[in-house]
């Protein structure tokens with residue numbers, strides 16, 4: 349393993365993200381995931397700043413077993429004019445009983461004089477006193493030099509004196525912080541190289557993403573000699589976030605050859621990102637580098653035709669290295685190769701049927717022109733593929749008719765709907781009604797009721813998402829509507845699409861596809 353530190357601050361700076369709130373139990377769960385990933389340091393929070401963080405450190409001592417990571421407590425240097433040994437906030441850092449304490453300190457002259465309202469000398473004394481006091485208590489001390497880059501450009505000598513003071517007082521690492529996130533990679537690289545050459549201190553980087561360069565700035569700092577990289581999983585953090593540590597670590601390991609994380613752990617990167625997103629309750633970003641659902645999804649036909657020969661031709665790495673996988677998207681940009689690859693993904697070998705491939709391409713393009721979208725609805729695509737391959741539509745029932753009644757007397761907030769469906773299945777005609785808090789809900793209930801004894805498997809299906817898009821909105825009430833329905837059973841989730849001028853009709857089409865696909869995958873034959 350390399351001596352480059354990977355320092356995670358998801359639980360501290362990540363938690364500074366708008367809308368992200370973690371309980372102490374959430375923090376313990378996230379810490380366990382971070383440890384499994386093999387990150388070297390986990391910053392748990394600021395003891396004494398709030399009851400949750402105080403509870404986290406108390407419970408971490410009793411409940412958290414870390415296998416490779418070291419826990420860090422975060423806090424500030426002592427207050428101006430006092431003594432570190434008597435400062436309650438500094439003493440609370442000791443009480444957290446972590447092997448590492450990371451102190452934030454001012455390194456920008458205006459922050460010292462205007463925000464802290466003290467002298468430049470006293471700020472250095474606060475750093476010297478706090479670092480040496482904590483080091484003397486046997487703690488490893490890291491120092492986050494806040495606003496370092498802006499401070500360096502305003503007054504280089506003072507910024508450097510902060511680094512020297514901290515290092516001489518016993519700070520093992522001085523992390524240079526781009527607190528306002530305004531730097532670009534060439535600036536970070538130049539400043540880190542200068543500070544490294546001038547002070548000889550062990551340097552770290554803490555980058556925010558306000559210029560969209562947090563990861564690039566972190567990589568630039570490492571190239572210039574920083575040996576400690578801070579960040580957060582999924583780039584959570586104040587304003588536009590911090591450097592995404594999953595991306596940063598993957599870049600450093602897979603592109604620059606640092607031996608940071610065991611390959612087996614790196615191959616769990618997608619799992620880590622999603623497991624933590626589950627705890628934070630923030631939907632994973634589909635276009636996140638390396639681990640996003642779209643990171644290795646290919647839409648263009650020409651890409652697919654090359655990928656069919658060799659995936660390396662359109663992918664920067666093997667997705668398996670980070671636990672991701674290649675996907676082919678079917679749309680009006682697909683060609684025969686896209687359909688062949690998608691077929692392979694779905695378990696169909698279409699390689700020896702060029703006529704079928706051409707037919708499916710033509711059908712997809714025709715339907716997409718009418719408003720269908722298959723890249724978001726794999727299940728409907730698979731049904732289409734089967735229809736084109738067999739020449740027969742898979743039907744679990746014969747539709748006779750359906751109709752909807754909306755009860756206008758049911759009040760403003762509960763538009764109760766009633767649906768009646770008439771169909772033939774398992775050898776007999778069925779008529780069923782269902783009620784729901786909207787027409788689609790009512791149709792869903794009526795269809796299930798009509799098919800309940802013919803297909804008891806339907807009881808396991810649950811509609812989990814319903815999305816509507818008006819496609820040519822400029823046509824007003826005459827517009828075409830597209831509906832996407834996502835359905836789950838205990839094992840799988842699938843999405844189907846329906847398009848029609850009428851939202852209820854579009855929903856019916858997507859609903860019927862959803863039931864057909866689910867039954868097909870459950871191995872049920874039409875009855």
Ligand SMILES: CC(=O)SCCNC(=O)CCNC(=O)[C@H](O)C(C)(C)COP(=O)(O)OP(=O)(O)OC[C@H]1O[C@@H](n2cnc3c(N)ncnc32)[C@H](O)[C@@H]1OP(=O)(O)O
Pocket residue numbers: 394396397398424425426427428452453454463464465494527
């Ligand atoms: C760049 C970063 O993101 S660093 C991390 C920042 N994180 C947080 O602020 C989250 C946790 N913070 C908190 O819960 C609270 O702000 C606390 C508990 C730390 C302090 O709360 P309060 O005592 O009510 O003070 P408040 O938040 O208004 O101001 C912070 C005080 O710390 C002082 N301070 C700021 N930076 C430092 C520093 N590096 N060293 C010493 N004191 C500092 C400020 O000057 C201010 O002092 P004042 O009360 O004399 O004006």
Ligand SMILES: CC(=O)C(=O)O
Pocket residue numbers: 361452492493494495525526527528554556
């Ligand atoms: C320390 C920190 O979080 C920052 O400077 O952004």
